[in-house]
Amino acid sequence: MVYSMTAFSRCELSTDQGNLAWEIRSVNHRFLEPSLRLPESFRSLEGPLRERLRKEFARGKLEVTLRFNPSAGSDSTLQVNQPLIDQLLTAARRISQQMDAPCQVNPLEVLAWPGVLAGSKMDDGQLIPQASALFEDAVTALKTQRAREGSELKRLLEERLEAISERVASLREMMPGLLTAYRQKLIDRFNEARLELDTTRIEQELVLLAQKMDVAEELDRLDTHVAEARHILSGTKAMGRRLDFLMQEFNREANTLGSKAIDSRSTQAAVDLKVYIEQMREQVQNIE
DSSP states (O other): OOOBSOEEEEEEEEOSSEEEEEEEEEEOOSSEEEEEEOOGGGGGGHHHHHHHHHHHOSSEEEEEEEEEEEOTTSOOOOEEOHHHHHHHHHHHHHHHHTOSSOOOOOHHHHHTSTTTEEOSOOOHHHHHHHHHHHHHHHHHHHHHHHHHHHHHHHHHHHHHHHHHHHHHHHHHHHHHHHHHHHHHHHHHHHHHTTOOOOHHHHHHHHHHHHHHTOOHHHHHHHHHHHHHHHHHHTOSSOOHHHHHHHHHHHHHHHHHHHHHOOSHHHHHHHHHHHHHHHHHHHHHTTBO
8 A cells, every 4th residue: 555654643632630632743754753742741651652653654754742731620730850950950060160151050941851840740550541542543543644645646656657658659659650751851851952862871871770769678668667666556565765766767768768869759758758757756755
């Protein structure tokens, strides 16, 4: 199945102790890069959550945020970790003594230090499992949206692949006629210049031209790339990197076709192919 790397999910749950809300934003990235923002009371979840994300997703930058708002009836008195504050201030004074122009310690920065400020003790035995279960719902919702958008990306890619196949087939049928037309064009030029026709020389020129404009190999490779792309899209594993590499191969063959073009029709065919390939390349950047 094709999965997009661009998606968003949000899941909320109201509990006796307060309201839990998970938000997961997923955007394009070459590798899997999860970033978690959790309240201090939920830090024990970070390791298991990262492992869960690694098992579920292969690529994408994931911004995971948990918000917890204690209920109005709960004891929300703030508590400070005095021993930790004493250690921070002692360390700050030692550093200040080594500086030419020390600055004053900002109390708000001290309060922002992890572990300094906390609310009243919550019921971890109940709230942590609830947050974990809600996280699973958010992951499922995110994957569902990635699959939904991936299905649309697959449709767009298949349309471009079909267009490439049709263009390759028409170009293959066109090539013999292009050579015949060029032969007649060469004869007409000799006639217009009132030069004596050297049949042997003309045939030699046509043989050299046929070798130069022979694109059968490039057309065969394009057909092979189309078949491989369709095979990849029908798979179940992460496919973004494989498709990205294949787009480079597509582009290489299209460039070669353009360099061998001898008239406006073959040139236009090469341009059309490059347009289709570029459209696919842009969409492939979104695929996991």
